[in-house]
Structures are given as structure tokens and as C-alpha cells.
Amino acid sequence: MRYLLLILASISLIVVSSCRKEFNTVPNFGELEFSKDTVFLDTIFSNISSTTYTLKVYNRANKAITIPEIKLKNGNTSKYRLNVDGLSGKHFTDIDILANDSIYIFVENTVDYNSISTPLYTDKLLFDNGNKQQKVPLVTLIQDAHFIFPSKNNSDFKTLTIDGKNTKIACRFLTEDELTFTDKKPYVIYGYATVPSDKTLTINAGTNIYFHKNSGLIIDKKARLKINGTFDKKVTFQGDKLAHRYRKTPGQWGSIWIRKGSFGNNINHAIIKNGTVGVLVDNIGQKNSPTLLIKNTEIYNNSYYGILGRNTHIEAENLVIGNAGKASLACISGGNYNFTHSTFANYWNNSMRQKPTVFIRNYNSFTDDNQTVKTITEDLVKANFINCIIEGNNNTELIFDKKEDGVFNYRIENSLIRGASNNALNFNDTDHFKNILLNGNPHFKDVDQNDFRIGENSEAINKAKKTSIFNDILNISRKTTPDIGAYQHITFKKDE
Known part of the structure; x- marks a missing residue:
């Protein structure tokens, strides 16, 4: 029995050791870089899930870092959902990024139009705390339907x-x-x-x-x-x-x-x-x-x-x-x-x-x-x-x-x-x-x-047969010199 306990203890020690980091980190120093200054989630309908959006977080330093905390400003009441480096939730601690590496954060949301006071729903992703804290706004327009x-x-x-x-x-x-x-x-x-x-x-x-x-x-x-x-x-x-x-x-x-x-x-x-x-x-x-x-x-x-x-x-x-x-x-x-x-x-x-x-x-x-x-x-x-x-x-x-x-x-x-x-x-x-x-x-x-x-170089200009359809699809008159097709010709502007 003593030998069995010794074997189990040894196995446990090996398992625990294998789960430890194989690299050393330093605390985040407030200089993370982001793929977007703001994550704009396109307009969504009430109570319908958004598409998944991606934010990439970069560590440009030559040392691995640990971000003590990543969270949503509105906490558990936020309508946004996160996946940080493979973990789902709204609050994360001790997230590591290797030197000159990055992690992905995936963002989704579902909002009931009747639960908000304005159609523009916002929150913020907070990285770290205190004077090292960095923020990335999240913005979604909610449409009732x-x-x-x-x-x-x-x-x-x-x-x-x-x-x-x-x-x-x-x-x-x-x-x-x-x-x-x-x-x-x-x-x-x-x-x-x-x-x-x-x-x-x-x-x-x-x-x-x-x-x-x-x-x-x-x-x-x-x-x-x-x-x-x-x-x-x-x-x-x-x-x-x-x-x-x-x-x-x-x-x-x-x-x-x-x-x-x-x-x-x-x-x-x-x-x-x-x-x-x-x-x-x-x-x-x-x-x-x-x-x-x-x-x-x-x-x-x-x-x-x-x-x-x-x-x-x-x-x-x-x-x-x-x-x-x-x-x-x-x-x-x-x-x-x-x-x-x-x-x-x-x-x-x-x-x-x-x-x-x-x-x-x-x-x-x-x-x-x-x-x-x-x-x-x-x-x-x-x-x-x-x-x-x-x-x-x-x-x-x-x-x-x-x-x-x-x-x-x-x-x-x-x-x-x-x-x-x-x-x-x-x-x-x-x-x-x-x-x-x-x-x-x-x-x-x-x-x-x-x-x-x-445009004005079209070979369709003035080549149409006159009909009783006097305006084109853009409501432009074709009564006297009709062009072939749904559109009367126009002069294209250089800045268009």
C-alpha cells in the first residue's frame, strides 16, 4: 500500500509539473497593441445573435507578459460575449502572451431592443487595471423588427x-x-x-x-x-x-x-x-x-x-x-x-x-x-x-x-x-x-x-427605339433621345 501511494504521489507530481508554464513572464506594462481601436459590430436585429468579430492583442516586447485581468466594463450584465485565447466568459485573469506574439479575442452579442434605452449599445473591454489599464470600446447598433x-x-x-x-x-x-x-x-x-x-x-x-x-x-x-x-x-x-x-x-x-x-x-x-x-x-x-x-x-x-x-x-x-x-x-x-x-x-x-x-x-x-x-x-x-x-x-x-x-x-x-x-x-x-x-x-x-x-463613351447612346417609357430607372427623361438599356447615359465624375 505504501508503494502504491508513493507511485500515485509521483504521478501527481509529474502531472502538476507538466501543467506549469515552460516560460517566465513579467507583468503587463500597459503597452499592449490592438488590431482595432474600436470593435464595431454591424447592425443586428433585436434578440438575434451577431456575427463573431475578432480583436487581436499584440505583445511587441521581447519578453513574455501576463495580463492580470481582461474584463467587460459592464461585467456580467453586459450583452457582449467573449472568447479570450480559447476561453469563454466575461472576466479573465492571468492571460499570458509570449514575446512578440499575440492572442485572439472573439466578440459576439445578443440584445433585446426593449431592454435598452438607446439603439446604440456600447461597452468596453478593459485590459489590466490602475494606471496600466487600456480600453477598447465595443459598439453595436440594435434594430427593432x-x-x-x-x-x-x-x-x-x-x-x-x-x-x-x-x-x-x-x-x-x-x-x-x-x-x-x-x-x-x-x-x-x-x-x-x-x-x-x-x-x-x-x-x-x-x-x-x-x-x-x-x-x-x-x-x-x-x-x-x-x-x-x-x-x-x-x-x-x-x-x-x-x-x-x-x-x-x-x-x-x-x-x-x-x-x-x-x-x-x-x-x-x-x-x-x-x-x-x-x-x-x-x-x-x-x-x-x-x-x-x-x-x-x-x-x-x-x-x-x-x-x-x-x-x-x-x-x-x-x-x-x-x-x-x-x-x-x-x-x-x-x-x-x-x-x-x-x-x-x-x-x-x-x-x-x-x-x-x-x-x-x-x-x-x-x-x-x-x-x-x-x-x-x-x-x-x-x-x-x-x-x-x-x-x-x-x-x-x-x-x-x-x-x-x-x-x-x-x-x-x-x-x-x-x-x-x-x-x-x-x-x-x-x-x-x-x-x-x-x-x-x-x-x-x-x-x-x-x-x-x-457613360458618355457608351455605344448605346441615342441608339434606342422610341417607346412610351419616357423616364429611365433613375427617373431621367429619355423622351427625345433614348439610350439602350435601363439607364440614360451620364458623365462620370472623376472622384466617383
């Missing part, structure tokens, strides 16, 4: 199919008092908010809608969407990650899905960005009523498509669709399409893009439950592009894919198109093309920033 969550008592499941991929999605039907969105507070949607049959969702000017991951908006059979933005107060749809680094990240949310059986939908003065498919439109609609009328709208940075139309009827004017992982505009399974004074420009650089900026076909192929590939041909009643720019970073940015057993009508006039010389399209075919500027220079302002305004 309407939250729409899935509900067990008022929900359904639907299957969303895009390019043969089926996704089961949870839908929550909007109640009667949720069918008007206003600009008083933003809306944050989890899951798919669904407009019930025979109901209309009206979204007033200036409203901001934020979608969580795998979330979106569904307009169900016989339901309608009315987006009533104005030039000065646009309606915005985007993901709910508000940090600056997510401002152009695609695929943060799902889609605005207009389902089969819905018609008479209107979108005016909207910005739709950073989703998977900006707007997905099914159903041919009624004879004299398009499924979707979309005007003065910008759609950017979608991981699949800006607009995907499937055997549907879309009328568009002053429409801008920018970068998308597959195509800015895809119209498949036939349909009826009119695009006037619209700009389609795809300079996607996040991955290899296989499709052109604009892609039109009169059929759809899919794999059935028996893993058999089937093709259904539908009539392309018409696909008209008048005064449009179709541009991008591929050699050919307009492709028509036709099955001979279906109707395929199209007409393109007074448009600037990016196309290779060996493209299958015959731009000299006057039955389908008129006044085409092939590979002309649109002179966009800044494609990296989705700024597709055209």
Missing part, C-alpha cells in the same frame, strides 16, 4: 424544384393582419412566408425585408404580390446578415416564388439581392394579364438566377439584373416575355459560370421517380427584347435553345449584345433581329459594384 417565424398550427410543406434539385421547404401562411408590410420597422423572415390563396400581400414604399438562411416568400395559387416602391423609397429584399462583409454575398436566402395559379403580380422600384433565385415565376397566367409586371427594379448577386421564368408571362421595363451564378435571366419551358429598356449584365466571378447572361428555351428536362430523363416541350409564344443591353464576361451572353416540335417566337430590336462570331444566332436574320450592336462597348460605371449606369 417584425419577426415572422414558422408555426406548427399555420404551416405547410412544399417542394421547390430548381434545375432538377428538389428541396422541401417549410411554409407559414401569413395571417390577415400580416398582409400589409410597412416601412415602420423591417421584417425578418424565417422559413417561407406564404401568401394564402385569394389574398394579396401589399408591400409599401420604403419597406425592408430580410430573409434568414433557406427562407423566402411564396405567392400561392390565386394569391398576389403588390410591391409599391417609389424612386425615393425603394423596397429591399436581402439576407439577414447585416455585417458589411456580407453586403454582396450570394445565396444567403432562397427566393421570391410566384407559384402556378398566381397572376397579376406587380413589382415596382425594388432591390432584390444576395439570394439563390431572385424571383422564380411559374404559370403562364391569364390571357390578358401577365403573371408578373416588373418595373424599375434591380436584382443582384444571386447564386443561381436573377429571374427564372418557367412557362410564364413576364412584362418588364427599366429592369436591371446583374451577377448570377448561372444566368441573370433564364426563361425555360416556353412562355411569353417582353423586356423593354432593360440591362442584363453578368460578371460573376465566384465560380465558373456555365450559362450565358440570358438563356431562353422552349422545353424542360427532368429526371422522374424512375430515374428516367424526360423532356417536355412548351411553346415559346414570344420573347421580345427591345432597347436592351445583354452583356457579361463570357464570349457569348445570349443563347436560344430550341426544340423543333414547339413554337419558338422571338424578336430583338435596338439592343447591344455580347456574342461570339461563331454563335449559332444569325444576327443578320431580319425576321428576328433589327438594329443590333454586336459586341459594342456599353461603358458601364463599375461592374464590380453592380453599377451599370452607362
Whole structure:
């Protein structure tokens, strides 16, 4: 027994010894350096956790140091959460930093808007104490919002199919008092908010809608969407990650899905960005009523498509669709399409893009439950592009894919198109093309920033056909000398 105790004591001594520091430190001398003077956590919504932010703390001395204390000024009542060198908490003691080395501090927070007196929530990180104490402010703007969550008592499941991929999605039907969105507070949607049959969702000017991951908006059979933005107060749809680094990240949310059986939908003065498919439109609609009328709208940075139309009827004017992982505009399974004074420009650089900026076909192929590939041909009643720019970073940015057993009508006039010389399209075919500027220079302002305004060197200037659309997307008159695309040309300022 004595020998056993001796062995255990020896093992304990070895373990304790192995846990001791293998270096000597001196007390912190108040000369820490920080990667940021202030940690600004971007705007967050009430009761929703922020993104994780990083602060790096440097010891520039030639000796290892010990920081006696790192804490939040507001202590345990602080809404901020810390992780210091791998340890979670709000108060830390005896934190070592090797000579000419550094440690990481990770910062998050969650704040209830109703628990604070001002939307600007602040605290301070305190390093050491007394006359050696150093401080780093923490700052977050908290925004109140309407939250729409899935509900067990008022929900359904639907299957969303895009390019043969089926996704089961949870839908929550909007109640009667949720069918008007206003600009008083933003809306944050989890899951798919669904407009019930025979109901209309009206979204007033200036409203901001934020979608969580795998979330979106569904307009169900016989339901309608009315987006009533104005030039000065646009309606915005985007993901709910508000940090600056997510401002152009695609695929943060799902889609605005207009389902089969819905018609008479209107979108005016909207910005739709950073989703998977900006707007997905099914159903041919009624004879004299398009499924979707979309005007003065910008759609950017979608991981699949800006607009995907499937055997549907879309009328568009002053429409801008920018970068998308597959195509800015895809119209498949036939349909009826009119695009006037619209700009389609795809300079996607996040991955290899296989499709052109604009892609039109009169059929759809899919794999059935028996893993058999089937093709259904539908009539392309018409696909008209008048005064449009179709541009991008591929050699050919307009492709028509036709099955001979279906109707395929199209007409393109007074448009600037990016196309290779060996493209299958015959731009000299006057039955389908008129006044085409092939590979002309649109002179966009800044494609990296989705700024597709055209400058004074653009070949699109004064080349448009006169129409009844007298103002461009920026409300600039084009009545006398219209330019091709959604924008009238401007003179770029050197400091812009």
C-alpha cells in the first residue's frame, strides 16, 4: 500500500509539473497593441445573435507578459460575449502572451431592443487595471423588427424544384393582419412566408425585408404580390446578415416564388439581392394579364438566377439584373416575355459560370421517380427584347435553345449584345433581329459594384427605339433621345 501511494504521489507530481508554464513572464506594462481601436459590430436585429468579430492583442516586447485581468466594463450584465485565447466568459485573469506574439479575442452579442434605452449599445473591454489599464470600446447598433417565424398550427410543406434539385421547404401562411408590410420597422423572415390563396400581400414604399438562411416568400395559387416602391423609397429584399462583409454575398436566402395559379403580380422600384433565385415565376397566367409586371427594379448577386421564368408571362421595363451564378435571366419551358429598356449584365466571378447572361428555351428536362430523363416541350409564344443591353464576361451572353416540335417566337430590336462570331444566332436574320450592336462597348460605371449606369463613351447612346417609357430607372427623361438599356447615359465624375 505504501508503494502504491508513493507511485500515485509521483504521478501527481509529474502531472502538476507538466501543467506549469515552460516560460517566465513579467507583468503587463500597459503597452499592449490592438488590431482595432474600436470593435464595431454591424447592425443586428433585436434578440438575434451577431456575427463573431475578432480583436487581436499584440505583445511587441521581447519578453513574455501576463495580463492580470481582461474584463467587460459592464461585467456580467453586459450583452457582449467573449472568447479570450480559447476561453469563454466575461472576466479573465492571468492571460499570458509570449514575446512578440499575440492572442485572439472573439466578440459576439445578443440584445433585446426593449431592454435598452438607446439603439446604440456600447461597452468596453478593459485590459489590466490602475494606471496600466487600456480600453477598447465595443459598439453595436440594435434594430427593432417584425419577426415572422414558422408555426406548427399555420404551416405547410412544399417542394421547390430548381434545375432538377428538389428541396422541401417549410411554409407559414401569413395571417390577415400580416398582409400589409410597412416601412415602420423591417421584417425578418424565417422559413417561407406564404401568401394564402385569394389574398394579396401589399408591400409599401420604403419597406425592408430580410430573409434568414433557406427562407423566402411564396405567392400561392390565386394569391398576389403588390410591391409599391417609389424612386425615393425603394423596397429591399436581402439576407439577414447585416455585417458589411456580407453586403454582396450570394445565396444567403432562397427566393421570391410566384407559384402556378398566381397572376397579376406587380413589382415596382425594388432591390432584390444576395439570394439563390431572385424571383422564380411559374404559370403562364391569364390571357390578358401577365403573371408578373416588373418595373424599375434591380436584382443582384444571386447564386443561381436573377429571374427564372418557367412557362410564364413576364412584362418588364427599366429592369436591371446583374451577377448570377448561372444566368441573370433564364426563361425555360416556353412562355411569353417582353423586356423593354432593360440591362442584363453578368460578371460573376465566384465560380465558373456555365450559362450565358440570358438563356431562353422552349422545353424542360427532368429526371422522374424512375430515374428516367424526360423532356417536355412548351411553346415559346414570344420573347421580345427591345432597347436592351445583354452583356457579361463570357464570349457569348445570349443563347436560344430550341426544340423543333414547339413554337419558338422571338424578336430583338435596338439592343447591344455580347456574342461570339461563331454563335449559332444569325444576327443578320431580319425576321428576328433589327438594329443590333454586336459586341459594342456599353461603358458601364463599375461592374464590380453592380453599377451599370452607362457613360458618355457608351455605344448605346441615342441608339434606342422610341417607346412610351419616357423616364429611365433613375427617373431621367429619355423622351427625345433614348439610350439602350435601363439607364440614360451620364458623365462620370472623376472622384466617383
